[in-house]
Amino acid sequence: MDRATRPRRTRLWAGAVTAALALSLTAAVEASAADVNNAKNAGFESGLANWTCSANSGTTVSSPVHGGSAALRATPAGQDNARCSQTVAVRPNATYTLSAWVQGGYTYLGATGTGTTDVSTWTPDSSSFKQLSTTFTTGASTTSVTVYLHGWYGQAAYLADDVSVFGPDGGGGTDPGPTVPGAPTGLAVSGTTSSSVSLAWNAVSGATGYSVYRDGTRVTAVTGTSATVTGLTASTAYSFQVTATNAAGESPKSAAVTGTTAPTGGGGGGTLPRHAVTGYWQNFNNGATVQKISDVPGQYDIIAVAFADATGTPGAVTFNLDSAGLGGYTVDQFKADIRAKQAAGKKVIVSVGGERGTVSVNDSASAANFANSVYSLMQTYGFDGVDIDLENGLNATYMTQALRSLSAKAGPSLIITMAPQTIDMQSTSNAYFRTALNIKDILTVVNMQYYNSGSMLGCDGKVYSQGSVDFLTALACIQLEGGLTPSQVGLGLPASTRGAGSGYVSPTVVNNALDCLARGTGCGTFKPSRTYPDLRGAMTWSTNWDATAGNAWSNAVGPHVHALP
Numbered sequence: 001m002d003r004a005t006r007p008r009r010t011r012l013w014a015g016a017v018t019a020a021l022a023l024s025l026t027a028a029v030e031a032s033a034a035d036v037n038n039a040k041n042a043g044f045e046s047g048l049a050n051w052t053c054s055a056n057s058g059t060t061v062s063s064p065v066h067g068g069s070a071a072l073r074a075t076p077a078g079q080d081n082a083r084c085s086q087t088v089a090v091r092p093n094a095t096y097t098l099s100a101w102v103q104g105g106y107t108y109l110g111a112t113g114t115g116t117t118d119v120s121t122w123t124p125d126s127s128s129f130k131q132l133s134t135t136f137t138t139g140a141s142t143t144s145v146t147v148y149l150h151g152w153y154g155q156a157a158y159l160a161d162d163v164s165v166f167g168p169d170g171g172g173g174t175d176p177g178p179t180v181p182g183a184p185t186g187l188a189v190s191g192t193t194s195s196s197v198s199l200a201w202n203a204v205s206g207a208t209g210y211s212v213y214r215d216g217t218r219v220t221a222v223t224g225t226s227a228t229v230t231g232l233t234a235s236t237a238y239s240f241q242v243t244a245t246n247a248a249g250e251s252p253k254s255a256a257v258t259g260t261t262a263p264t265g266g267g268g269g270g271t272l273p274r275h276a277v278t279g280y281w282q283n284f285n286n287g288a289t290v291q292k293i294s295d296v297p298g299q300y301d302i303i304a305v306a307f308a309d310a311t312g313t314p315g316a317v318t319f320n321l322d323s324a325g326l327g328g329y330t331v332d333q334f335k336a337d338i339r340a341k342q343a344a345g346k347k348v349i350v351s352v353g354g355e356r357g358t359v360s361v362n363d364s365a366s367a368a369n370f371a372n373s374v375y376s377l378m379q380t381y382g383f384d385g386v387d388i389d390l391e392n393g394l395n396a397t398y399m400t401q402a403l404r405s406l407s408a409k410a411g412p413s414l415i416i417t418m419a420p421q422t423i424d425m426q427s428t429s430n431a432y433f434r435t436a437l438n439i440k441d442i443l444t445v446v447n448m449q450y451y452n453s454g455s456m457l458g459c460d461g462k463v464y465s466q467g468s469v470d471f472l473t474a475l476a477c478i479q480l481e482g483g484l485t486p487s488q489v490g491l492g493l494p495a496s497t498r499g500a501g502s503g504y505v506s507p508t509v510v511n512n513a514l515d516c517l518a519r520g521t522g523c524g525t526f527k528p529s530r531t532y533p534d535l536r537g538a539m540t541w542s543t544n545w546d547a548t549a550g551n552a553w554s555n556a557v558g559p560h561v562h563a564l565p
Contacts, residue, residue: 081151104126107123108150213242349386395431489532
């Protein structure tokens with residue numbers, strides 16, 4: 001969220017992402033024992049032999065590597081996306097599995113010149129090696145394809161290793177094909193609700209996917225190292241195992257873990273209404289209408305006080321009311337206004353972060369400091385909980401630890417909300433998304449910011465531009481289908497054109513998106529595969545900018561949210 005009137009830097013991702021397409025394999029050559037890896041120098045053990053990298057962007061490094069003694073490191077610069085490619089000999093009318101292990105900045109893997117449908121896949125930045133994989137079928141006269149990796153403009157360098165184009169021998173392959181992977185290790189329960197159990201495990205070298213078993217029965221397959229098993233019964237124990245798979249077969253099952261679902265009604269929120277509106281209240285004057293908490297309209301169910309500030313102690317935060325900037329608003333008045341809102345059934349929480357927030361929770365000590373300091377603010381001012389609006393990154397492991405510690409102190413009535421940027425919720429592997437899933441049993445709502453983001457990927461694999469119903473619904477779908485319950489998903493929008501650098505939409509568009517998701521009406525070109533009547537609602541930055549515009553946003557969106565099914 002912005003403290004100042006100047007627009008935030010807009011992140012542009014237009015046209016950046018292409019989803020791997022499903023392919024018909026009816027005419028494909030079946031895999032056989034003669035299948036090979038048709039890529040040459042696939043592990044970069046011979047430097048960049050057989051590879052061409054744009055603008056001299058590529059080199060080889062000895063560490064970190066996924067296998068062998070070398071890996072590719074390619075660095076985007078300026079208008080160059082660090083594209084490294086190789087022409088691979090293939091057979092016509094044949095099916096191939098293209099894969100690579102990648103680490104670092106945004107990384108794309110794909111194939112062109114297939115003679116049928118060219119394919120690609122991608123991943124956001126990753127702190128450890130993870131596998132990208134897709135398949136393609138060659139055309140009737142195709143004897144070679146170009147496989148490539150590239151990064152993205154202005155992003156960090158990426159690493160790549162152990163590239164494979166596995167399938168019938170095209171006459172040029174020299175590297176060995178895959179072997180059956182080993183059993184996954186580190187399987188653990190990362191979160192539970194009354195109807196689901198979330199799991200995570202360690203990556204397995206050579207695996208292209210994983211199968212999840214519940215009580216001995218295969219229930220789902222994923223390509224990443226986490227999964228959420230849904231449709232479970234409350235307060236029930238289940239046994240889970242995972243296997244690793246690739247073109248050579250399936251591994252033995254992992255050691256079993258037991259996950260017990262929460263009692264009915266899991267998730268944070270206390271006595272919040274079924275559908276709720278969140279508004280950020282500015283503890284500073286940046287040109288928007290200056291307000292007291294008592295001035296915030298009754299349409300707002302959750303008021304997020306922006307912002308708590310970092311201290312000299314790692315992870316710890318404090319809150320300082322800007323009495324001078326708010327026209328002499330005193331701490332005693334502030335506390336009394338919070339109590340009055342709570343008496344009216346509203347929740348008032350303290351928000352941590354914002355565009356310029358520098359709170360870092362990166363180890364156990366800072367996690368404890370965060371929990372202790374937020375709980376102290378709750379006791380001092382009467383806050384009902386905390387909002388996580390860290391726009392400069394967070395550590396999923398230790399933020400999870402911090403919020404669970406806070407929950408243990410504050411009890412089941414604790415409100416926990418989040419306001420990630422769109423890029424933070426594009427994939428369940430992103431730290432924000434992982435944190436949300438990790439605390440799903442105590443999380444109230446994620447109000448993603450659908451603004452200041454440019455174009456982004458929707459759950460259908462298409463790219464949508466901000467400022468439309470489709471942008472809101474197709475991006476919300478990622479969270480709704482990625483493991484969060486509908487009651488934990490809200491749509492975050494600016495209250496006016498002055499509230500953000502870009503992405504403002506009229507309240508009518510917000511209401512149409514809410515109807516599309518909750519009722520199946522009012523949709524644009526994107527239509528969700530099902531409806532989500534439990535959708536929590538909407539959020540805006542800010543109640544102050546709303547007041548500046550005559551409360552047009554809350555007057556239109558508030559009643560609409562509260563009238564959802």
